[in-house]
Amino acid sequence: MTTSHHRFLIAGAGPMGLGAAFSLKRLGVEDFLVLEKDQTAGGLASSFLDPQGFVWDIGVHVHYSEIPSYNDIITSVVAGDFWARHLRQSWIWFRERRIPFPFQNHIHQLPFPLNMTCFVSLLRAAIKRKETSPRHFKEWVLSEYGAEVARHFFIPYNLKLWVTPLEEMATEWVGKRVAPVDLVQIMKGFFQKPADSGWGGNRHFLYPQKGGNGQFCNAVAHSIGAGHLRFGEAITNVDLRKKVVTTPTGDYGFDHLISSIPLDELCRQTDGLSEAAQRASRQLRFTSVDVIGIGLKGQPPSWLSEPGWFYFPGAEAPFYRLIVQSNLSPACVPRPGETWSLLLEMARRPGDSREDGDDLRPSLQFLIQKGFVRDEASVVSVWKRRAPHGYPVPHVDRDGALRRIMPELEANHIFSRGRFGTWKYEIGNQDHAFMQGVEISERLVSGKPETVYAEKSLMSESGKTR
Numbered sequence: 001m002t003t004s005h006h007r008f009l010i011a012g013a014g015p016m017g018l019g020a021a022f023s024l025k026r027l028g029v030e031d032f033l034v035l036e037k038d039q040t041a042g043g044l045a046s047s048f049l050d051p052q053g054f055v056w057d058i059g060v061h062v063h064y065s066e067i068p069s070y071n072d073i074i075t076s077v078v079a080g081d082f083w084a085r086h087l088r089q090s091w092i093w094f095r096e097r098r099i100p101f102p103f104q105n106h107i108h109q110l111p112f113p114l115n116m117t118c119f120v121s122l123l124r125a126a127i128k129r130k131e132t133s134p135r136h137f138k139e140w141v142l143s144e145y146g147a148e149v150a151r152h153f154f155i156p157y158n159l160k161l162w163v164t165p166l167e168e169m170a171t172e173w174v175g176k177r178v179a180p181v182d183l184v185q186i187m188k189g190f191f192q193k194p195a196d197s198g199w200g201g202n203r204h205f206l207y208p209q210k211g212g213n214g215q216f217c218n219a220v221a222h223s224i225g226a227g228h229l230r231f232g233e234a235i236t237n238v239d240l241r242k243k244v245v246t247t248p249t250g251d252y253g254f255d256h257l258i259s260s261i262p263l264d265e266l267c268r269q270t271d272g273l274s275e276a277a278q279r280a281s282r283q284l285r286f287t288s289v290d291v292i293g294i295g296l297k298g299q300p301p302s303w304l305s306e307p308g309w310f311y312f313p314g315a316e317a318p319f320y321r322l323i324v325q326s327n328l329s330p331a332c333v334p335r336p337g338e339t340w341s342l343l344l345e346m347a348r349r350p351g352d353s354r355e356d357g358d359d360l361r362p363s364l365q366f367l368i369q370k371g372f373v374r375d376e377a378s379v380v381s382v383w384k385r386r387a388p389h390g391y392p393v394p395h396v397d398r399d400g401a402l403r404r405i406m407p408e409l410e411a412n413h414i415f416s417r418g419r420f421g422t423w424k425y426e427i428g429n430q431d432h433a434f435m436q437g438v439e440i441s442e443r444l445v446s447g448k449p450e451t452v453y454a455e456k457s458l459m460s461e462s463g464k465t466r
């Protein structure tokens with residue numbers, strides 16, 4: 001059995017753990033160790049090569065960030081030709097047609113009279129918005145977009161994505177995550193000028209030229225050095241009092257534990273945590289995501305040739321999002337020009353008994369019927385994966401639960417960060433996770449305050465500025 005002690009132990013080699021390790025190394029700290037349960041780095045941001053030679057990510061994964069220091073890091077760790085830069089082209093599949101994203105800016109493309117009813121409902125919402133103070137996400141959607149746009153896109157899409165009643169979701173997270181209403185853009189569309197489809201920080205994004213999204217994590221892991229990374233080491237227990245974590249191969253003592261283990265699991269594994277914190281951790285809600293990759297021979301239809309993704313609000317498609325992965329990088333397929341690839345995402349409630357991949361047949365039927373895929377004979381590879389923790393749900397009780405758990409962990413030198421470490425979807429992308437790792441290391445070593453984890457995208461604040 002191993003027994004060792006480290007100034008910093010890092011749980012998980014996903015973007016958060018790698019960011020923490022990268023930062024410690026940059027600060028000149030040598031006494032740190034990353035314990036990762038899988039055999040490779042990357043976590044949810046990993047990529048996989050299937051036996052047929054197709055590269056798959058765990059759902060749509062692209063790099064974009066509004067954090068300047070992250071943008072500096074991701075270009076300095078790798079060689080100049082590592083990244084390909086893309087302009088996002090995203091669409092909503094609505095009643096047999098493609099509507100550019102964001103939906104509300106393109107309602108002029110809806111059939112008459114639906115375009116008019118949607119427009120009137122957006123206007124009414126804009127006039128009444130100042131008088132409303134939404135209590136939950138459904139009320140927020142209605143007050144922001146009006147009943148018609150909500151009914152046709154936002155409500156069905158969000159129900160599909162979150163598999164959670166929207167009345168049970170909070171509003172604090174929406175700030176930068178949901179496209180706002182811009183009446184000028186909407187009017188522009190009606191006057192036949194091209195309406196702006198460029199909303200969002202991910203209008204331009206980066207994607208590795210080779211190896212899929214996970215190639216960036218592999219590059220960071222390489223820069224940290226194998227001596228600081230231990231793979232196949234699943235933490236099964238944390239002893240608060242002794243400050244020791246246990247894996248199947250041994251015990252590791254720590255001064256500080258920086259963890260990206262999903263917070264509900266971390267609390268379950270932690271001996272010595274109060275009953276109140278344990279109870280709060282059982283309130284945290286999440287979705288699982290099933291991903292199906294379909295490798296195809298031939299070429300995509302011409303209207304599917306842009307890098308970007310499609311949203312599917314309708315019940316007839318089992319998936320909520322689709323991307324042509326081979327448009328992100330031709331190196332994601334074995335024979336560029338002769339093969340191409342589609343990646344589908346399906347949301348599940350945890351404990352849903354469907355097998356990952358159960359949706360393959362109905363998905364394929366849908367894709368063939370709507371002209372995305374020529375026929376079944378063109379399928380040359382199928383890849384399936386479930387992310388048991390896919391999306392941390394920003395539900396109404398979340399922040400109360402986090403206020404119970406996080407201070408108690410920190411008082412015991414456990415710093416839970418990252419997508420499921422903080423449980424904050426609003427700071428749950430790979431840039432946020434990576435920078436939370438960087439910043440918690442800086443705080444612990446030199447006292448510099450964190451900004452990403454401390455940042456709050458409060459809906460009331462963004463509501464005031466709009």
Ligand SMILES: Cc1cc2nc3c(=O)[nH]c(=O)nc-3n(C[C@H](O)[C@H](O)[C@H](O)COP(=O)(O)OP(=O)(O)OC[C@H]3O[C@@H](n4cnc5c(N)ncnc54)[C@H](O)[C@@H]3O)c2cc1C
Pocket residue numbers: 011012013014015016017035036037038041042043044045058059060061062063064233234235236260261262289345387389390391417418419420421428429430431433434
């Ligand atoms: C479908 C989908 C699409 C996404 N698209 C994007 C996108 O386009 N752009 C973007 O920026 N972000 C995207 N994200 C978010 C991105 O995946 C996360 O931000 C990022 O992976 C979070 O990093 P993390 O280190 O916090 O967590 P994770 O990636 O979950 O890493 C946690 C690591 O901890 C390990 N671990 C867990 N438990 C233990 C244990 N007990 N012992 C040891 N190790 C353990 C895991 O194996 C894992 O390697 C997407 C996420 C999903 C699910």
